[in-house]
Amino acid sequence: MTYSEAIQHLLKLNLFGSKLGLDNPRRLAALAGAPHERLRFIPVAGTNGKGSVCAMLESIYRQAGLRTGLFTSPHLVSFRERMQVNRELIPEKALARLTAQLRDSAAGFPEGQGPTFFEVAVVTALCHFAEQSCDIVLWETGLGGRLDATNIVTPLTSVITNIGLDHTRWLGETHAAIAVEKAGIIKPGIPALTAAAQPEALAVIRAETARQGAELIELGQAESTADLPLLGRHQQTNASLAKAVVRRLQGELPVPPGAIRDGLAKVHWPGRLQVIRRGEQTVLLDGAHNAEGAAMLRQALA
Template sequence: MFQKIEQCTDFIFRLKASEYKGEPLQSAHIILNVLGNPEQKTKFIHFAGSNGKGSTLNAVREILMEHGLTVGAFISPHLERANERVTVNKQPISDADFLRIANMLARIIEEKLDGKFPSFFEFMTLIALQYFSEQQLDVALLETGIGGRLDSTNVVTPEVSVITTISLEHTDMLGGTYAEIASEKAGIIKTMKPVVVGVKNTEALAVIKETATNLCASIYTLGEQFYVEKKTGADFDYISNMKIENIELAMVGDHQISNAALAITAANLFLPAMDAQKVKNALQKAKWEGRFEQVRHNIILDGAHNSEGTAALIDTLKKTAPHKKVKFVYAALQDKDHAISIELMDEAATEMHFTEIGLPRAATAEQLFEQSKHANKFCHKNWKQLLDEEMERLADDELFVITGSLYFIAEVRSLFVKRGWIE
């Protein structure tokens, strides 16, 4: 059994692929059954989508907390410590509770699964579900990892499901078309439980609507059952069965307005008697680290890990810093289609810098570099050296935009925290 938290996390971080070869979710159900089905003791709101699910979850959390609710959240990835993935009212699970539940799971795995551990993400999901069942929560918010139908979080029956966006990502696992990927994400929709949808792609939206209809699940789609009206500046109005005017966000970008609208709708379905002013107060506080996060005055961190996210990032840069020259730094995992993202950045950049992170699934700097057609492109094996050298010579009219995998953003952000650049 694990004696120290570092021993525990070092071990579970290595669980990249499941050793348990049973049916999908089978190991989770076996373990949960032994635990007394903790997933049945908590109310949930479940989030899936290619982009925006983390920001939307965070906004829902702020709204519900502003109304006095005790809110659990399971998110990924973490930025510094695995504990950040499991929180209650934004406070991470303690080392003692993490270690206690991890050892509880390890004993069950030894006895019931012949010691064949499930994946890291599934293990973390089980820690979260057990921990939430022990707390006096009003609701827990769950963010899927990949997909939805076979995701380890899909052992719950939520009060509300949320599907933010659909883009062509993880095509080796989820399918090569919008319809196939939408079918996997729509797997979180449950019978007679409402679903909130921000998906714009017509092919994907049709699949989600059909799934909802087949399950007698009420569907609330942005632009159909609820709307946003942009005001001058960054303010917007939210319109549905309730109207909230002049909402200001802590997050910038049109995509964040969409995320906020999804969050208001999901929160309102869970808590019908919402106060408009409390919603506005909450959204002014709803910041999400690593998503268009400004460091100093000329460095932006943004986990734009697919083409849809990259397009939103570039659109936000054009609107917030139209006269700045942009230098991109990009590192990513192999299981993504980088070509479109790199093409979009090539068009917007004055310089392109490619680097890599020390993960087994990481794309090499050379692999990314070769996909760029930019006249001023550079390849770096050591991202820390790259940042030190390039930030030293950054001009006043330039922006340094660090983007790609959220795992890369987490590592960079951790370095900036140590340097005192981020509190």
């Protein structure tokens, strides 16, 4: 299978549409040798800021000398952006090889119940990160959390950025209902951190951590004073959350203070209030796609 053929195969899987549930990704991962059992994860859920927090954490841990895996979605230009090791995109040959392997593994699934595009992407990333012996994987959830394909891993800690009204067709029409889905990444006895401030959503997150016997660290809308290349006050909130995660995990993943500072100062995350200058023209690119994201964009431009 060539790289081009791999991409065409993945795009055809979109015919199966979105499918919430963990049976398929668990089965496919098992057929692939359970690569996730050889890795450590920090999953990040939330309505907005998931990718930014993952990018910040990745930059910090890489500055600390750890080998990082970064899984995010969607991509901006190339599918390969979704799975990176030390910010290197998955090589075309590796993606083609893994896609072929997973296609063959999925041949035994019942007709019409095969893995979706996103489920294959998740397991492809797991295989790549395991092959590359990543020390830590920054793991962005896709849709929701509880039944999202990414939720087959065991985290070092679970992170929820914030809760807003998005994807209401699948996740529910209230902050509380959406919070139930996002809080589904919280695991028994494993600490969780959140910057969620919406009262109904926060109540759900508190209740779920209590039910799971897990520690909850709440940041509210606390703002960092970090030197950040990413624009907007909301990115300072994201930076505060990233720093809190690193500090909470110092026992498992020791990071010197300088790595936090340098990692945040060097973080790269395109398409988020990104300024591009071409000659006399200046263009601002931002991927805001829901009401809360648009409000943050408006605040940044005010």
